[in-house]
Amino acid sequence: MSTIKDVASIAGVSIATVSRVVNNGPKVGNKTRDKVLKVMAEIGYTPNANARALVKKKNTTLGVVIPALNDPFFASLANGVERIARDKKQHMLLSTGGFSCESELNAINLLIEQRCESMVVHSKKLADETLIELSKKVPGIIFIDRIIPGIEERCIWLENMEGGKIAARHLLALGHANFALLNSNFDIEDPNLRRKGFVETIENANSVQAIIQEINHEPTLKGGEMAAQQLLSLNKPFSAVFAYNDAMAIGAISVLEDNGIRIPEDVSVIGFDDVLLSQYSRPKLTTMHYPIENMAENAAKLAIEFGNNSASKNDFKHRYIPSLVKRESTSSCLD
Amino acid sequence: MSTIKDVASIAGVSIATVSRVVNNGPKVGNKTRDKVLKVMAEIGYTPNANARALVKKKNTTLGVVIPALNDPFFASLANGVERIARDKKQHMLLSTGGFSCESELNAINLLIEQRCESMVVHSKKLADETLIELSKKVPGIIFIDRIIPGIEERCIWLENMEGGKIAARHLLALGHANFALLNSNFDIEDPNLRRKGFVETIENANSVQAIIQEINHEPTLKGGEMAAQQLLSLNKPFSAVFAYNDAMAIGAISVLEDNGIRIPEDVSVIGFDDVLLSQYSRPKLTTMHYPIENMAENAAKLAIEFGNNSASKNDFKHRYIPSLVKRESTSSCLD
DNA sequence: TTGAAAGCGCTACCAC
DNA sequence: GTGGTAGCGCTTTCAA
DSSP states (O other): OOOHHHHHHHHTSOHHHHHHHHTTOSOOOHHHHHHHHHHHHHHTOOOOHHHHHHHHTOOSEEEEEESOSSSHHHHHHHHHHHHHHHHTTOEEEEEEOTTSHHHHHHHHHHHHHTTOSEEEEOOSSSOHHHHHHHHHHOTTEEEESOOOTTOGGGEEEEOHHHHHHHHHHHHHHTTOOEEEEEEEOSSSHHHHHHHHHHHHHHHHSOOTTOEEEEEEEOSSHHHHHHHHHHHHHHTOOOSEEEESSHHHHHHHHHHHHHTTOOTTTTOEEEEEEOOTHHHHSSSOOEEEEOOHHHHHHHHHHHHHHHHTTOOOGGGOOOEEOOEEEOOSSOOOOOO | OOOHHHHHHHHTSOHHHHHHHHTTOSOOOHHHHHHHHHHHHHHTOOOOHHHHHHHHTOOSEEEEEESOSSSHHHHHHHHHHHHHHHHTTOEEEEEEOTTSHHHHHHHHHHHHHTTOSEEEEOOSSSOHHHHHHHHHHOTTEEEESOOOTTOGGGEEEEOHHHHHHHHHHHHHHTTOOEEEEEEEOSSSHHHHHHHHHHHHHHHHSOOTTOEEEEEEEOSSHHHHHHHHHHHHHHTOOOSEEEESSHHHHHHHHHHHHHTTOOTTTTOEEEEEEOOTHHHHSSSOOEEEEOOHHHHHHHHHHHHHHHHTTOOOGGGOOOEEOOEEEOOSSOOOOOO
16 A cells, blocks of 8 residues: 655655645645645555554544444444544444453453544443543543443433333323333343332332332343243233333233233333334334433543543533333223 | 553563563563563553554454444444454444445545455445455455455355345245335345346246336335335235335335234235344244345455455355245235 | 664654 | 654564
């Protein structure tokens, strides 16, 4: 691949001049500029971003860490970040962190090696202290979907407990009293918070004798199916299901329907996340809207500002509340 | 951020020695190694990948270009590439190419600037000649989901026409004679090829008087809804629908059902791609399986081999044929 | 086993 | 307007 030297020598100018025209620098004669441009086109010169980053001590690369790509929730996250990257003429380096401590740390280190000045990181496994350490080392790092005491200004998060409460209130208002909670078995905070909000709200309600059966599984379509199967085998009555996410909800619905249970006539189901899929499932899924794409956009903007040391502190929203999207999978309890 | 010099001076050794321990180089005394390691940990040293890439004239970065992230089909593609990247200890740089010539070229150039030695590119808009030019400049570039005459060894593609044929044969075998083709209105080759295979097969069949109505829309859920709406308003009989992709198929099903048409009792619907969603739609979608993740993995391996000049030509599969996945959305024509 | 030094491709500063 | 050149952080000879 050709270098700036090649261009310079063919065009008969110095590399300084070539650099100026490449960077649209000022003070370049028109004929010189044209000549250089012509040579660049002829030999197909493309500047080396590594060399540039090295001398400028700065990248045009925005890093993202998500657990995996093939999950619509994380795809939306990445998509939000990507949009901002494009807006700000940055590139996006994506690194998947999987679901373990080590791989999350690896993914982040990779971005640091590339000297991404800004990064949006979705980490659930790493300890608070590790992340705080990291936040000191990398000024432009922002943690999404997590709240870390002490560095809240570097975090963007959703109030999971609120989500549980809102879902419970909705189901309670519909007259349900026998609940099933199909929760994630991942060892992270979110399922606990959602459960807490859900359970507390129900227990504080005056409905006599509300019961809640909880079953934990992988937060996937498959996991939802298995959880529903298990729920059915328990053989206890329930008229409302709160699933950890839309995937579980839809998996559960499919098993429930296969067993002759009508949604929402016999059982109401509510999901979480509001991924695209939930609008197209049958029945359309009632769910808690998680504004992840919007959050990701803000995280990316914040990361870039922090990376530039230009964070304007005040005008950023860090805390988001999910909202109920009422569709077709929930209805009044007919018992 | 600290550099190799910092480590060297604190540890009281030369930068050459530090470099050796960082790279697990040979011939480093044990105490020296330990001392250096200790300093690195203390000051939180992370090697600068840009500097490294500059001198080695080589990256550990595998580039990918896809149109967008928030489409499950492309997410699968990226996921396949990512898996191989991880296997081969490479990083993945993702660049979105959108749906225009300029943005596709931008996306590719970005990867070239970063000097990715290997890249998997999904380009539908750029001309063959441009891509051939590119393939000369970048030895490790592989084009996925496209076949470019002259550089077939650098391409991995699916036989779209075959897909259309197989879908048609399936529907014909079920006794259908009145067809609707809900095709993509994108100006690329795929919809044309799928149509060609579909239409030819039907016309060559001996069924008297087969009719095919074609409607074009965006290849999305929304587009499928609109296409179905339009189809209904045509007021002509049809008992089988071949959609450009699963999203359109599912969008169409939702409109059809809203209009009291039962799937598959009244109308059979077949999709294309076999994205995860199609397993969980109701009814479960009959579709053409597009082994995109597998293709992407192979593309990534190929890209890495070509990037290393070590392409072992013969043992790579370049041409893929879609296969029918029979689920619940198609059945015999009862008319 | 270790160090000195050249040089990767580029930007930015200083001369002219 | 243009050229010369130091130096970004690192790897890799070559010597010692």
